[in-house]
Amino acid sequence: MRPSELRGILSYTSKFRDKTFVLGIDSEVIAHPNFRNLILDISVLRSLNIDIVVVHGASHQIKSLSAALRVAPSNTDGMGVTDEATLRLSILASNQIAHEFLETFSEADRRAAVTNAIIAHPSGIVSGTDQGWTGRVERVDAAYLQNLLAQGVVPVIPPLGFDGEGRTFRVNSDGVAQEVAEALKAAKLIYLANNNGVVGAGSLSAQFAVSEAADYIRKHRATLAADTVSKLEHSLTACRNGVHRAHLINGLQEEALLSEVFSNEGIGTMIYANEYEAIRRARKKDVRPIVRLIKNSVREEELIPRSEADLAAQIGDFYVFEIDRNIVGCVALRYYQSEPLTAELECLFVSGGHENQGIGRKLMKFVEDKARQTGVDNLLVLSTRTFNYFQQKGGFTDADLALLPPERRAKYEANQRNSKVLCKKLR
Numbered sequence: 001m002r003p004s005e006l007r008g009i010l011s012y013t014s015k016f017r018d019k020t021f022v023l024g025i026d027s028e029v030i031a032h033p034n035f036r037n038l039i040l041d042i043s044v045l046r047s048l049n050i051d052i053v054v055v056h057g058a059s060h061q062i063k064s065l066s067a068a069l070r071v072a073p074s075n076t077d078g079m080g081v082t083d084e085a086t087l088r089l090s091i092l093a094s095n096q097i098a099h100e101f102l103e104t105f106s107e108a109d110r111r112a113a114v115t116n117a118i119i120a121h122p123s124g125i126v127s128g129t130d131q132g133w134t135g136r137v138e139r140v141d142a143a144y145l146q147n148l149l150a151q152g153v154v155p156v157i158p159p160l161g162f163d164g165e166g167r168t169f170r171v172n173s174d175g176v177a178q179e180v181a182e183a184l185k186a187a188k189l190i191y192l193a194n195n196n197g198v199v200g201a202g203s204l205s206a207q208f209a210v211s212e213a214a215d216y217i218r219k220h221r222a223t224l225a226a227d228t229v230s231k232l233e234h235s236l237t238a239c240r241n242g243v244h245r246a247h248l249i250n251g252l253q254e255e256a257l258l259s260e261v262f263s264n265e266g267i268g269t270m271i272y273a274n275e276y277e278a279i280r281r282a283r284k285k286d287v288r289p290i291v292r293l294i295k296n297s298v299r300e301e302e303l304i305p306r307s308e309a310d311l312a313a314q315i316g317d318f319y320v321f322e323i324d325r326n327i328v329g330c331v332a333l334r335y336y337q338s339e340p341l342t343a344e345l346e347c348l349f350v351s352g353g354h355e356n357q358g359i360g361r362k363l364m365k366f367v368e369d370k371a372r373q374t375g376v377d378n379l380l381v382l383s384t385r386t387f388n389y390f391q392q393k394g395g396f397t398d399a400d401l402a403l404l405p406p407e408r409r410a411k412y413e414a415n416q417r418n419s420k421v422l423c424k425k426l427r
């Protein structure tokens with residue numbers, strides 16, 4: 001890391017200080033050599049006064065123990081029936097994992113505590129089948145966890161729940177992480193799995209608003225791994241219930257956690273609740289506010305003039321950024337029928353009062369992800385005065401006029417703005 005990168009990190013430290021992050025860590029990640037680095041990364045977050053709660057899975061260790069002890073488990077993922085033998089394996093596996101956490105946190109000079117904060121009841125009979133020792137979370141003892149956090153302790157929560165009679169139930173760790181994040185009003189729920197999150201059209205789908213993620217799951221359920229669907233669904237529920245952001249990242253990748261938290265780009269899939277700020281598709285009633293918004297930039301020749309009629313005709317290509325339901329930014333994505341598949345980022349604008357808060361980059365990244373998801377090869381942007389921004393903040397590079405599809409080339413020659421043509425190759 002270059003020392004100058006510390007400046008970038010500083011802007012996040014004030015944002016996250018005293019906030020809670022809940023980490024849902026898959027069992028494969030715990031068994032991987034990168035686990036030690038992950039604990040060190042957690043230790044870095046703690047030293048920045050970010051409260052961390054760990055919820056872990058156990059399926060990988062249950063499988064290993066079942067092979068070693070020659071006991072066949074009734075399920076390994078905590079999603080089906082749990083018989084008595086499987087419950088015993090789960091308790092053994094969880095104890096073993098808990099010990100690994102305690103040892104590794106000690107090595108990093110951090111205090112951690114294995115907890116019984118999940119109060120659970122039997123799942124009961126589902127579709128006619130008794131789920132045995134599979135439990136459902138009744139509630140999370142948030143006060144107990146907050147006490148530990150206040151003392152700088154990292155609570156470690158196994159995929160086990162307890163009832164008032166002292167019985168133990170097996171609970172799904174993705175679900176536990178979600179419930180804990182909600183109960184603690186966490187700023188982030190971060191799932192660390194053994195894969196990269198949502199991969200669409202050959203690349204990572206970086207950001208989804210809650211409504212988009214719901215749509216995405218509906219359309220792609222058949223092709224997504226069951227584990228990814230589980231994490232996406234629990235992320236959605238958490239974001240609908242007050243958690244600001246949920247992330248799916250690859251816990252086997254070195255520095256994944258720090259990169260996701262401390263960079264604008266992020267390296268996994270993020271789902272965000274659109275409570276206070278959101279990017280959404282523009283609607284007809286937004287035409288007038290958008291024309292008003294971009295008026296000054298048109299005057300300064302930064303943006304192409306657009307009448308209300310022009311904008312109404314193109315409104316389907318527009319996205320707006322809202323804060324407290326006010327439109328403070330916009331961008332458009334126009335597709336061309338061309339080979340290779342080409343799209344153009346147009347009309348990026350952020351209102352003066354909201355500049356330099358990363359909104360321009362969010363809008364730029366948003367349309368880039370959209371274009372990627374739809375298989376676009378070349379994303380173009382034409383700019384007279386802001387080309388530096390697209391190069392420096394968006395990773396666009398100078399391109400040749402020949403990249404313009406014929407219909408765009410004709411328009412380019414007709415308007416005589418002599419804009420610079422920039423391109424980002426998405427594939």
Ligand SMILES: CC(C)(COP(=O)(O)OP(=O)(O)OC[C@H]1O[C@@H](n2cnc3c(N)ncnc32)[C@H](O)[C@@H]1OP(=O)(O)O)[C@@H](O)C(=O)NCCC(=O)NCCS
Pocket residue numbers: 297302303346347348349350351354355356357358359360361362382383385386387388389390392393
């Ligand atoms: C360009 C614009 C969209 C940036 O929006 P924003 O939300 O302020 O941008 P971000 O917060 O994501 O990024 C701010 C960073 O970009 C830099 N930046 C802003 N305008 C820039 C430019 N023209 N060239 C290079 N860098 C620029 C800022 O200095 C800041 O840098 P830092 O993060 O290193 O401090 C906004 O200034 C705008 O609407 N400009 C007028 C319209 C326009 O020119 N649109 C593009 C035509 S297609």
